[in-house]
Amino acid sequence: MSKMRSINPQDLEIKDLHQFMVGAIAPRPIAFVSTIDENGVANIAPYSFFNAFSSNPPMMVFSSNRTVRGNTTKDTLHNIQANQEVVINVVTYDMVQQMTLASISYPAHIDEFAKAGFTPLAAETVAPFRIAESPVQFECKVEQIVSLGEHGGAGNLMFCKVQRFHIDEAVIDERNRIDPHKLDLVGRLGRAYYVRASGDALFSIYQNPSDLALGFDQLPERIRQSDTLKGSEIACMAGLMALPTEQEIEQLVQKDDSLANLLELAPAGSTARFQMQERYARTLIQQGEYANALACLMIE
Numbered sequence: 001m002s003k004m005r006s007i008n009p010q011d012l013e014i015k016d017l018h019q020f021m022v023g024a025i026a027p028r029p030i031a032f033v034s035t036i037d038e039n040g041v042a043n044i045a046p047y048s049f050f051n052a053f054s055s056n057p058p059m060m061v062f063s064s065n066r067t068v069r070g071n072t073t074k075d076t077l078h079n080i081q082a083n084q085e086v087v088i089n090v091v092t093y094d095m096v097q098q099m100t101l102a103s104i105s106y107p108a109h110i111d112e113f114a115k116a117g118f119t120p121l122a123a124e125t126v127a128p129f130r131i132a133e134s135p136v137q138f139e140c141k142v143e144q145i146v147s148l149g150e151h152g153g154a155g156n157l158m159f160c161k162v163q164r165f166h167i168d169e170a171v172i173d174e175r176n177r178i179d180p181h182k183l184d185l186v187g188r189l190g191r192a193y194y195v196r197a198s199g200d201a202l203f204s205i206y207q208n209p210s211d212l213a214l215g216f217d218q219l220p221e222r223i224r225q226s227d228t229l230k231g232s233e234i235a236c237m238a239g240l241m242a243l244p245t246e247q248e249i250e251q252l253v254q255k256d257d258s259l260a261n262l263l264e265l266a267p268a269g270s271t272a273r274f275q276m277q278e279r280y281a282r283t284l285i286q287q288g289e290y291a292n293a294l295a296c297l298m299i300e
């Protein structure tokens, strides 16, 4: 590993500390928060200090922070303090450009739906509007506001309990699950960076947490110590439930001619031969054939 910089947060200016944090804790989901003030003026603002924390009860938290520069608080906080109601809307790729308009600090009496060109839609259980363009909208009551400090940069955690939510049927697949490609969310990173969560950016890992897989420590020493294989490749084999039997190893050599031919090229037990096995195992891993990859590496 390259040289690590060791940092005491107290030695940094808040703006630099903030950028290190948001650069590293990324990508973050974005809550597009809709609130309403005492006079009925609608407010929308994006918040990426946000996540879901519990499904029973269904609870989400976002943080409306004091500004670093002026130590001011935000309209979203004021509105929630007044009536404890929000709608949290998700942000898709198609919405993100308009969303940035809603992050501008317009004065409190300005309706940000109009500024950002979004359509207000009545909610069923709370007064703030849903954002019609958003495919998932959570109507919430704010159960608790936790202030984390009085200085610029301090967060105010909003504990939002979901009362009702709405999902566009178009993003739900035949198994009653959200299809991320159809939802096409965006996430926030540091500085001006965003990420699009669909298409090539997505990949799947199937690991059942209740299956007690082998783990690294149960793999043969020379696999764990490999200079060629990466941790991520070894992990695919460590996620298997059992080591291959001698019979399975034998069968692999019998049915895979190109592997058998490779093994002929260097004497058993030689470093050169194990290196060939490593390279061959890598291609098997790339094809998702983890058990065969492990069997390949265990050929003596």
Ligand SMILES: Cc1cc2nc3c(=O)[nH]c(=O)nc-3n(C[C@H](O)[C@H](O)[C@H](O)COP(=O)(O)O)c2cc1C
Binding pocket: 030, 043, 044, 045, 046, 047, 048, 049, 050, 063, 064, 065, 066, 073, 074, 075, 076, 077, 099, 100, 102, 103, 104, 105, 106, 188
């Ligand atoms: C993508 C994005 C994420 C943001 N996340 C946060 C956040 O988590 N907390 C925060 O206080 N401000 C965040 N901001 C800034 C607020 O959106 C901005 O201060 C906004 O003007 C607040 O609006 P309000 O005064 O109407 O509440 C974010 C801005 C953007 C563009």
